[in-house]
Amino acid sequence: xxxxxxxxxxxxxxxxxxxxxxxxxxxxxxxxxxxxxxxxxxxxxxxxxxxxxxxxxxxxxxxxxxxxxxxxxxxxxxxxxxxxxxxxxxxxxxxxxxxxxxxxxxxxxxxxxxxxxxxxxxxxxxxxxxxxxxxxxxxxxxxxxxxxxxxxxxxxxxxxxxxxxxxxxxxxxxxxxxxxxxxxxxxxxxxxxxxxxxxxxxxxxxxxxxxxxxxxxxxxxxxxxxxxxxxxxxxxxxxxxxxxxxxxxxxxxxxxxxxxxxxxxxxxxxxxxxxxxxxxxxxxxxxxxxxxxxxxxxxxxxxxxxxxxxxxxxxxxxxxxxxxxxxxxxxxxxxxxxxxxxxxxxxxxxxxxxxxxxxxxxxxxxxxxxxxxxxxxxxxxxxxxxxxxxxxxxxxxxxxxxxxxxxxxxxxxxx
Amino acid sequence: xxxxxxxxxxxxxxxxxxxxxxxxxxxxxxxxxxxxxxxxxxxxxxxxxxxxxxxxxxxxxxxxxxxxxxxxxxxxxxxxxxxxxxxxxxxxxxxxxxxxxxxxxxxxxxxxxxxxxxxxxxxxxxxxxxxxxxxxxxxxxxxxxxxxxxxxxxxxxxxxxxxxxxxxxxxxxxxxxxxxxxxxxxxxxxxxxxxxxxxxxxxxxxxxxxxxxxxxxxxxxxxxxxxxxxxxxxxxxxxxxxxxxxxxxxxxxxxxxxxxxxxxxxxxxxxxxxxxxxxxxxxxxxxxxxxxxxxxxxxxxxxxxxxxxxxxxxxxxxxxxxxxxxxxxxxxxxxxxxxxxxxxxxxxxxxxxxxxxxxxxxxxxxxxxxxxxxxxxxxxxxxxxxxxxxxxxxxxxx
Numbered sequence: 036x037x038x039x040x041x042x043x044x045x046x047x048x049x050x051x052x053x054x055x056x057x058x059x060x061x062x063x064x065x066x067x068x069x070x071x072x073x074x075x076x077x078x079x080x081x082x083x084x085x086x087x088x089x090x091x092x093x094x095x096x097x098x099x100x101x102x103x104x105x106x107x108x109x110x111x112x113x114x115x116x117x118x119x120x121x122x123x124x125x126x127x128x129x130x131x132x133x134x135x136x137x138x139x140x141x142x143x144x145x146x147x148x149x150x151x152x153x154x155x156x157x158x159x160x161x162x163x164x165x166x167x168x169x170x171x172x173x174x175x176x177x178x179x180x181x182x183x184x185x186x187x188x189x190x191x192x193x194x195x196x197x198x199x200x201x202x203x204x205x206x207x208x209x210x211x212x213x214x215x216x217x218x219x220x221x222x223x224x225x226x227x228x229x230x231x232x233x234x235x236x237x238x239x240x241x242x243x244x245x246x247x248x249x250x251x252x253x254x255x256x257x258x259x260x261x262x263x264x265x266x267x268x269x270x271x272x273x274x275x276x277x278x279x280x281x282x283x284x285x286x287x288x289x290x291x292x293x294x295x296x297x298x299x300x301x302x303x304x305x306x307x308x309x310x311x312x313x314x315x316x317x318x319x320x321x322x323x324x325x326x327x328x329x330x331x332x333x334x335x336x337x338x339x340x341x342x343x344x345x346x347x348x349x350x351x352x353x354x355x356x357x358x359x360x361x362x363x364x365x366x367x368x369x370x371x372x373x374x375x376x377x378x379x380x381x382x383x384x385x386x387x388x389x390x391x392x393x394x395x396x397x398x399x400x401x402x403x404x405x406x407x408x409x410x411x412x413x414x415x416x417x418x419x420x421x422x423x424x425x426x427x428x429x430x431x432x433x434x435x436x437x438x439x440x441x442x443x444x445x446x447x448x449x450x
Numbered sequence: 451x452x453x454x455x456x457x458x459x460x461x462x463x464x465x466x467x468x469x470x471x472x473x474x475x476x477x478x479x480x481x482x483x484x485x486x487x488x489x490x491x492x493x494x495x496x497x498x499x500x501x502x503x504x505x506x507x508x509x510x511x512x513x514x515x516x517x518x519x520x521x522x523x524x525x526x527x528x529x530x531x532x533x534x535x536x537x538x539x540x541x542x543x544x545x546x547x548x549x550x551x552x553x554x555x556x557x558x559x560x561x562x563x564x565x566x567x568x569x570x571x572x573x574x575x576x577x578x579x580x581x582x583x584x585x586x587x588x589x590x591x592x593x594x595x596x597x598x599x600x601x602x603x604x605x606x607x608x609x610x611x612x613x614x615x616x617x618x619x620x621x622x623x624x625x626x627x628x629x630x631x632x633x634x635x636x637x638x639x640x641x642x643x644x645x646x647x648x649x650x651x652x653x654x655x656x657x658x659x660x661x662x663x664x665x666x667x668x669x670x671x672x673x674x675x676x677x678x679x680x681x682x683x684x685x686x687x688x689x690x691x692x693x694x695x696x697x698x699x700x701x702x703x704x705x706x707x708x709x710x711x712x713x714x715x716x717x718x719x720x721x722x723x724x725x726x727x728x729x730x731x732x733x734x735x736x737x738x739x740x741x742x743x744x745x746x747x748x749x750x751x752x753x754x755x756x757x758x759x760x761x762x763x764x765x766x767x768x769x770x771x772x773x774x775x776x777x778x779x780x781x782x783x784x785x786x787x788x789x790x791x792x793x794x795x796x797x798x799x800x801x802x803x804x805x806x807x808x809x810x811x812x813x814x815x816x817x818x819x820x821x822x823x824x825x826x827x828x829x830x831x832x833x834x835x836x837x838x839x840x841x842x843x844x845x846x847x848x
Contacts (some may be wrong), residue, residue, distance in 0.1 A: 037730050037764075069757075071466045095796075129676030129793055216478030217485075217505070223478070285469040301778060307697035310517050330757050331700035332715040350462070351520055 038338040039065045042326060044313055044365065045353065047072025047344035049421025049437050049443035051296040052120070053343045055127060056447025058099075061101045065337065066300060067311040069352065071293065074436065078281050079288030081124065081253075081440055082107065083117070083139060083156030085433025090387060092154065095245075096139040106426040108438045109399040112445055114139075117437075120159060120444035131260040131295050136160050142294075146199070147281040148184050148254060150192015154433055161257050161266050161279040167197055170250035170276070176241070179209045181219045181353055183283040184254050208240050224256040225287045228265050232412040238272045246328075247274040255279045255287040283388035313422070315347070316366050323414050328364065341416045341450035344397070344405075345443060348422035354395065363397050363423070365412060368405045371398040371425040389431035396425030402440055402449070418446035452563050458488035458495075458528060467515035469523055472506055473783040476800040482507035483515035494532060502536035502796070508797070509533075510785035511659045513696075513755040522545035527704045534663030542661065545583035549787035552662040553652035556593065556624030563593040585795040588830050591625040591822070592804040597626035602646050605634065610643040614724070615680045615687040619694035620652050620820035622828040629690050629822075632844040633721055637688075639727070639847050640737050646686070649676045656787050660707070670702050670711075677714035677776060687714075690721045690840055692753040692820045693786060699705040700756065720753065721840050722820065723761040729768060739848040747839070748777045748805060748828060750821035751785075762820055762839040769846040777814050779805040781820075784827035801833065806831040 043054045045449045046068035052348050064203070084099045086092055093099035103110045109117060118139055128135045137143045144152040148266050167173060177186035190203035210219065212225050227233035245251055257279055258265030266277050277287065296335045301307055315327040317336060325336040342366065346353030355364050359376060372395035373379070379392040400406040405413045420442040421431070429435035467483040468474055474482045486506045494733070506529060515525040528564045548555065560567040569575050584590070598618045614637060622630045634644045650673055656664030678689050689695040699718040699843040702711045719727070728734040745761060766774045783789055789798030809817065809832045817828045817836040825836035 071518045072520060073464070073469065076465050076469060077517070101748070144521070212478060215476045217481040219478075220465070220468065222475075224474060285465040292471055298778075301776075306760065308757075308759040309754050311759070312757055328757070331703060332718055335758070347520075 038340065039063050039341060041065070041339055041341050041343065042067065042339040043343045043345060044326065045069075045072065045351070045421065046297070047345065047347055047351065047421060048074040048439035049446075050343070050345035051125060051293070051300060051418055052440050052443035053345055053418075053447040054300045054305045055296065055303065056123060056444050057343075057450055058305050059431065060448070063111075064305045065339065066305050066307045067313060067326075067337075068307060068309050069311055069313075069346075072347070072351065074289055074296075074439075075293040076284040076286055077121060077436070078286045078291035079159055079292040080145065080155040080162065080281070081119075081121070081135075081157035081291070081436040082154070082429075083142070083437035085142065085154035086431060088312060088388070088428070090431075091211075093142060095141055095277050096156065098381065101102070103249065104426070108253065108403070108424045108427055108442055109434070110440055111399070111403060112165065116445055117441045120441040123444055124440055125157065127299055131299055133291070133295055134160060136163050143245045143372050145281055146189065146193055146252065146278075148189060148283060150189045150197060152199075153281060156437055159279070159291070160263060161255075161277065162281070162288065164278050166250050166276045166278065167252075170201075170248070172204065172244055172246050172249035173201060173252065174206055174249055175252045176202045176242075177207050178219065178256070179207055181221065181224055182252065184221070184245065189252065189280065204244070206241065206244050206447050208237060211236060219284050221254045221256055222259060222285045222287055222290060224254065225259040225421060228256055228258050228354075231259065234265065234269060238269065242274055245275050247272050250278050251275050251276045252280055253277055259290065261291040279402040313365050318366065318414055321413065323366075323417050339416075340415075343418050343420055343443075343446045343450060344423055345420040345439075345446070346423060348396070349392070351426065353423045356392075361395060366405065366417070367395045368413060369407065370395055372396065389428040393428040393430060394426060397423050399424060403445055410429055416450070420446045456491075456524065456531060458491040458530060459524060461488035461519075461523045461525075463489070464520065467540060470514050470518035471494050472512060472514060472783065472801040473510055473797060474749045476783075476797045477508065479505055480726075481505045483509070483525050483529070487515065488523055488530045489810055491528045493534070493650060494535070502532060502697040504534075506532055507597050508794075510781075510794075510798075512785050513782045513792075514545050514752045514781060515750055516637055517751070519757055521647045523702060524657065527701070530658050530661075530663070530705070534658075537663075538813050543583060548582075549584070549790060550657045550662045552624075552656055552666075552787070553620045556597070556620055559593045560595075560597050560624055563595040568591045569616055580792060583792045584790055585792045587795050588790065588792065591621065591826060591835055593624055594627045598623040598630040599646065599650040601631055602634065602737065605631075606844055607634070607643050609639055612642045613645055613685050614642050615645045615647065615685055617650055617687055617689045617698065619648065619689065619691040624691055626822055629838045631687070631839060632838065632841045633690050636721075636725070636844050636847065637842055640725070647676060653694040655693045655697045655701075655820070657668040658697070658701065659768060659786055659788065660800075663705070667706050667708075671709055673698060674702065674708050674710050678710050681714045681717045681763040684717070686717050686719050686724060687717050688721050688724050689831050690820065690838060691822060692720060692750045692756070695720050696752045696756060711752065720756075720758075720761060720820070722765045723758060725843070726761045726765045729765070737780075737848040738769045738846040741769060741842070741846050742771045743816060743817045743842070744773040744775070744814050744815040745818050745842070746775045746777050746784060748779075748817065748819040750819060750824045751781050753820055762818075766818070766842060768838055769843065772842065772846065775814065777805055782827040782831075784823045786823050789823075798827070802831050804828055811832065
């Protein structure tokens with residue numbers, strides 16, 4: 036019987052980091068994916084902690100962490116583990132030639148396609164917006180036919196923010212293609228930039244408009260692959276600084292991060308299975324022996340010594356909500372949070388304290404293992420990571436990829 | 451299981467399918483799976499179901515949208531259903547009819563294989579084919595002089611109590627019978643006797659892809675009926691073609707309401723999946739000799755869409771000396787008959803370009819893939835020979 040050391044369920048941010056950490060320790064790992072996980076169409080930034088639950092803005096991670104409730108995943112893990120996780124992820128990115136900037140000591144504030152700022156932790160170097168403040172000329176570049184991206188809105192919005200209150204020039208670039216067809220999304224433009232023809236058209240349309248030393252704001256379009264080659268070439272030719280802004284999905288920067296992590300874990304020998312529908316588990320005397328995978332035909336049991344549950348929240352299918360009930364479908368683990376569905380939603384979409392359902396997750400102990408109310412571990416070789424965890428609202432806090440990274444790393448190091 | 455699940459409402463427009471659709475990446479003419487699938491399905495449910503979005507025709511039914519969807523929306527199924535709805539009131543082209551009826555073509559052509567193959571490769575005929583919309587830039591699959599059915603009939607097998615049924619599918623039967631013969635040889639070596647009923651018909655994949663859904667449903671009835679006979683006797687039915695397999699096992703459940711599809715699905719196995727299961731249970735009575743070979747393996751999208759892991763890689767890795775490089779470069783682009791269409795040829799080659807590049811970098815002389823048209827595309831794009839994993843397994847049997 037084939038037995039893995041570790042089966043990681045879920046291939047989003049937490050699952051990928053967990054698989055990477057485990058395989059790096061020499062474990063034989065299977066990673067089970069269903070869909071791509073939100074990391075693929077998100078921003079590719081690792082938001083650590085932008086706001087406290089009371090909406091106070093966080094400037095550095097550690098002072099923010101000190102004020103979090105004890106049940107918050109970060110508080111359970113502690114500052115040291117989060118720092119180690121950030122270091123681990125940064126090392127992988129660097130090793131793969133796509134070094135990330137930023138860190139725990141200071142949040143970065145990134146301009147968005149809506150002309151606002153968003154606090155975040157680790158960022159691709161293409162998103163470092165700190166150069167804007169000193170720049171003499173800032174050009175906001177838009178693309179004809181690019182959906183959901185309006186450079187005038189960005190210029191107007193940023194100009195209202197202290198530190199960014201300067202004159203913005205707006206320039207539209209035309210993607211001249213022989214082929215008539217649909218409007219573009221950012222990934223289409225990024226793929227156009229992958230081609231030498233696209234880059235040369237981009238440069239020829241901006242040359243003369245962009246003065247040497249200028250900062251040029253673009254949507255996330257500097258190539259579809261996890262490399263800085265496109266940016267470096269264009270910056271060299273235009274003698275400017277290019278900054279990618281956060282945009283609407285598909286967030287190309289997230290696509291790059293997922294490609295990087297996926298190819299890294301595969302290179303390290305993780306067996307990746309796609310389109311996997313995990314429907315149950317085999318647990319004997321508090322030890323998980325295997326998980327049951329259902330295809331259109333029949334059930335298969337996959338065996339391992341340890342397991343990591345990183346199947347996501349209500350969106351990813353890791354938690355299921357039905358009228359009158361919510362549950363975790365694979366192990367039927369007890370959930371933490373307010374289980375009265377009447378209290379789940381606040382009629383105000385952007386309510387000051389977030390949406391209460393966002394706090395719901397699998398009840399865990401400080402080691403992020405499933406536990407009952409008395410702290411007794413329910414499945415001794417199972418660790419929970421990412422949005423399966425309770426006690427944090429990633430939308431409100433801006434902590435999604437950060438908690439995923441930290442808890443995924445912890446799980447990968449613990450199995 | 452996704453039986454008859456045609457509800458687009460779980461789509462939240464996250465764009466994961468758009469980002470991972472190989473056709474969207476290759477051409478601006480396709481508006482993308484999110485829009486032509488779930489988004490337009492909502493409109494189709496409210497009004498005129500024959501109002502087809504023209505770019506839907508560019509969907510190759512490769513199913514990477516389904517593979518990338520985090521919410522389990524059956525995007526490709528919504529697309530083929532919409533296509534079928536459109537063709538209820540519109541006429542098909544002669545070209546689409548020909549490509550959808552490979553089985554009939556095979557029946558007509560095989561008795562005169564050498565003549566047909568000559569005719570297919572002859573420049574005048576190629577020009578004619580181009581006139582009706584079949585590309586002249588690639589060789590069409592050549593017909594074998596003896597179909598698999600014919601070759602199998604002449605084969606003397608060692609009898610055994612352990613039996614499996616083999617469903618060859620049109621490509622193996624008419625174009626690549628050696629794969630079927632290799633499968634029989636492997637099963638014989640493993641102590642199994644292979645049954646090949648001739649009652650089976652084309653699974654319907656090429657029909658579904660080109661919008662001949664009603665005809666595919668007729669075939670499905672015939673096949674499910676035959677599959678039931680074997681399921682009742684608890685004899686597994688094994689396939690070597692991943693697209694036939696996906697259709698028989700999963701898409702019948704998704705597309706049609708035929709009683710028994712769920713039950714027969716349990717008895718269907720991909721060849722490598724069946725052998726790997728035996729191996730994992732310690733029941734594979736095969737001894738392998740080392741073969742010194744480095745190959746690139748391309749997993750067909752229709753195998754990836756089955757959600758059963760990577761059985762062919764896992765099985766080939768049991769063979770000592772066989773070094774398997776997983777191409778992991780996405781869709782090959784051909785998608786059955788899609789890449790044979792004149793207006794889709796360039797798209798199919800652009801989709802496959804990452805894979806061809808990976809093959810080139812790997813510096814191998816041999817390729818493997820479970821799907822017949824994938825193998826054609828691999829050879830067309832790289833100039834290298836491509837075999838079915840079962841052929842390598844057969845060669846490795848000591």
